[in-house]
Amino acid sequence: MDFSLPSAPAVGAVIPSRYEATSMCYHENGKRLFVAYEAGSLLQAIDCMSGSAAKPALKCEDERIHCLEATHHEECVLIAGKGSPTVPSNQRSAITYWSLYDNKILRKFRGHTDQITKISMNPADDTFLSSSKDRTVRLWSAQSAGSLAELKLPGDRTSKDPLAAFDCTGLVFAVTAKMAENQGQYLHLYDARNYGVGAFAELKIKRDDIEKALQSFVSVSPDQLATFSHADFTSLQFNTSGNKILAGTDRGMSFVMDGFEGTIQGVFVSTSQRPAVSCFSSDDKTIMVGNEDGSITCWDVETGSMVKRLDGHPDPVQCIASNPKFAQFASASTQTALWTW
Incomplete structure (x- = not known):
């Protein structure tokens, strides 16, 4: 994906919606894009080849879809929502x-x-x-209802909800959680074939390290430094090579970390104070960040410099995802845009 081309990428298709998107992901074959809307409990399947809705949006009653993940089957997804307020929280x-x-x-x-x-x-x-706000991470099989394993956060060491993500091979997964007393973030790496023995790497991203990285990569005031260094992780993603991890925070800031040592290699700050909306490009060379004004800033992973700013959305960018097979990525607010080369 060459972002230096003057006319690329460009919007190839726009699919409108009545609601703001809350979650979005591509199928592994790159031909389908799934978009979920919490407000309407709706899910839309988009044909990435034609740039049109594959079928009318489907409604999952009272789910208020918040999380969405494609499975290996092109017509099946995993969803989780906030549920109906009339149902007990548990x-x-x-x-x-x-x-x-x-x-x-x-x-x-x-x-x-x-x-x-x-x-x-x-x-x-x-x-x-x-991963859940109940402070656990669970491993499941799509073929059976019960969980295969459960990891509980120690209450004396952690203060916030965990996040968990597989790498691109499925051989490794990462779990992150905030340290107690705002001291930073834990990042533990597990062998997916032998997770029962515990993490093979127990890494720490300390608050001091975050502050040093902020001062090195971006220009921030003392107040912003304190605000950003106390941010909570809200998203977690490996790149396709598995050697870098992108973590988004609730203060509109994203970190790129070494996938083996956990050292911070880049910091990218959006114009939004909402949870960060960011992803790697499929070739691992660029990070796309969605902004409050509807624009998307594209950053070079190695140099940390901005290579392009894309304008197109009339509303804040809520979701962004990169196509795993084709030269395309998608962004969504109340409209879902397919950007192509």
Whole structure:
């Protein structure tokens, strides 16, 4: 993906919606894009080849979809939502395995007792990870309802909700959680084939390291420095090479970290104070960051310099994702745009 080309990327298609998107992901074959809308409990499947909705948006009653993940089947997704306010909170936290082909729920995965924060599908098999505000991470198989394993955060060492994500091979997964007393973030790496023995790498991203990185990579005031260094992680993603990790925060800031040592290699600040909206390009060379004014800033991963600013959305960018197979990425607010080369 060459962002230096004057006319690339350009919007190839725009798919409108009544609601703001809350979650978005591509299928692994790159031909389908799935977009979820919390306000309407809707899910839309977009044909990335034609740039049009593959079928009318489907409604999952009362789910208020917050998390969305594609499975290996092109017509099936995993979703989690905030649930109906009329249902007790400990019953709203199931993960739904949904067939879009015939609009049927294939399975419910129950076990979490609070809102799901992330779902991550293993690219190698039918297992997936979920993390929750109940301070646990669970491993599941799409073929059975019960969880295969559960990791509980130690209350004396951590203060915030975990996030978990598989790398591009499915052989490694990462779990991150905030340290107690705002001291930084834990980043633990696990062997997916032997997770029972514990993490093979227990890394720490200390608050001092975050502050030093901020001072090195971006120009911030003392007040901004304190605000950003106390930010909570809200998203977690490996690049396709598996050697870097992108973490978004609730203060509109994203970090790029070494995937083996956890050292901060870049900091990217958006114009938004909402949770950061960012992703790697499929060739790992660029990070796209969505902004409050509807623009997208594109940053070179190695140099940290901005290579392009894209304007197109009339509203704040809510979601962004990179196509794993084709020269395309998608961004969404109330409109979903497909950017192509």
